[in-house]
Amino acid sequence: MGRFMARQFLLLQGPCSPFFTVLARTLADEGHGVHVLDLCGGDLLYRWRLGGQRYRGDATNFGELIDDFLGYRGISDLVVFGDQRPLHRLAIQAAERQQLRVHVFEEGYLRPHWITLEPQGVNGCSRLPRDPAWFFEAAHCLGPAKPPVPCISPFLTRATHDVVYHLAGVLNPLLFPGYRGHAPVSAPLEYAGYVQRLTRKRLLAGIEANRIKDFVSAPAPYFVLLLQLDSDAQIRCRSPFPDMARVLEETLASFARDAPARTRLLIKNHPLDPGLSAHHRRARRLAQELGIDRRVLFIEGGDLNGLLPGATGAITVNSTSGFVALEHGCPLLTLGDAIYTMPGLATGRQRVPAGFWHDPPAPNGALYQALRTTLLRTVQLNGSFYCRLGIRLGVHHSVRRLVTERSPLEELLSCLPAAA
Incomplete structure (x- = not known):
């Protein structure tokens, strides 16, 4: 019965793409009420045909407004992209006070081909337990997941959506005077950094490819440090580090102090890093100061599937790249809170322990497969936010999930409660 009961959805900010527009239309076509609140010019550009309302104020008054909006409109479900944007946090708090869904x-925990949709929150706010025994039992109950329909969004498609969305920000002073973006730097500054970094990557691609080949094929053991974006909410809100500069300082100092003399360190930059923090220069300077520059290699590119199988271990704060390490059975250390940080899978510390450089514990392959199966059956949906096929698939699966009374994760937790 719950599946066919009309609901009232409120959509706030979505990804920089038409995904939320298609989602809203599909929900409306199925007879559900759809309300849209535009917060900036990018929202308005992508969703102007939906006839949403505009919020012109700032975060100061948003909490009170959204409280009233949810009640006055009879909203039953709040839908957002990302739970750590300031206005989204206020909206989630208001929805939870009113006991709304x-x-x-x-973005998908498992990539490509997947997006994430969870009740209440994702990553550090996820309701997923961190209990290995629970995941073994959950995977047994759920059974294997179906293989996905391949849908990889070309970089140019994603970049085009992002540029178009942020170009519409020229409307903000007039139509959204109180809006302040959640990103720490402006879009034009990021784009300028991307252009410079991509130019440098292309010029040095051949040289770097040879360096990677020589590094990976050498007999001495190596570890991989997986950098994230400074702007990532996982770093800004769910990490003991304010940025990647501090991660580099901590990891390189630990490596110089505690790692065996033959051990090497490969530092891999995030593929979408705009280059504004010049991590490559900082890593080189720190390595020289610590006397380990001959044992450290910083790379802008490289394929994780080629780098991690031969690595002695990998280090990340809480990146989804950690799933790739676990997929290859690579020992993994997390310096922050990640959904895969649990006994038998990934070691969680706020500093790199000396023992990790000497004898990193291998992940339990069966536990990883249990975690992966549980994610695929409960909080991952086949699709993408950016390409046409991915949007069509993602919306189709999302609507089925949104209109049911309880999500698969909620159903699972009701019959298989997590240990207190």
Whole structure:
């Protein structure tokens, strides 16, 4: 019965793409009420045909407004992309006070071909337990997941959506005077950094490819440090480090102090890093100061599937790249809170322990497969936010999930409660 009961959805900010527009239309076509609140010019550009309302104020008054909006409109479900944007946090708090359902979209935990949709929150706010025994039992109950329809969004498609969305920000002073973006730097500054970094990557691609080949094929053991974006909410809100500069300082100092003399360190930059923090220069300077520059290699590119199988271990704060390490059975250390940080899978510390450089514990392959199966059956949806096929698939699966009374994760937790 719950599946066919009309609901009232409120959509706030979505990804920089038409995904939320298609989602809203599909929900409306199925007879559900859809309300849209535009917060900036990018929202308005992509969703102007939906006839949403505009919020012109700032975060100061948003909490009170959204409280009233949810009640006055009879909203039953709040839908957002990302749970750590300031206005989204206020909206989620208001929805929880009124005991409404909250649905949070995010990039896929498992990539490509997947997007994330969870009740209440994602990553550090996820309701997923961190108990290995629970995941073994959950995977047994759920059974294997179906293989996905391949849908990889070309970089140019994603970049085009991002540029178009942020170009519409020229409307903000007039139509959204109180809006302040959640990103720490402006879009034009990021784009300028991307252009410079991509130019440098292309010029040095051949040289770097040879360096990677020589590094990976050498007999001496190596570890991989997986950098994240300074702007990532996982770093800004769910990490003991304010940025990647501090991660580099901590990891390189630990490596110089505690790692065996033959051990090497490969530092891999995030593929979408705009280059504004010049991590390559900082890493080189720190390595020289610590006397380990001959044992450290910083790379802008490289394929994780080629780097991690031969690595002695990998280090990340809480990146989804950690799933790739676990997929290859690579020992993994997390310096922050990640959903895969649990006994038998990934070691969680706020500093790199000396023992990790000497004898990193291998992940339990069966536990990883249990975690992966549980994610695929409960909080991952086949699709993408950016390409046409991915949007069509993602919306189709999302609507089925949104209109049911309880999500698969909620159903699972009701019959298989997590240990207190």
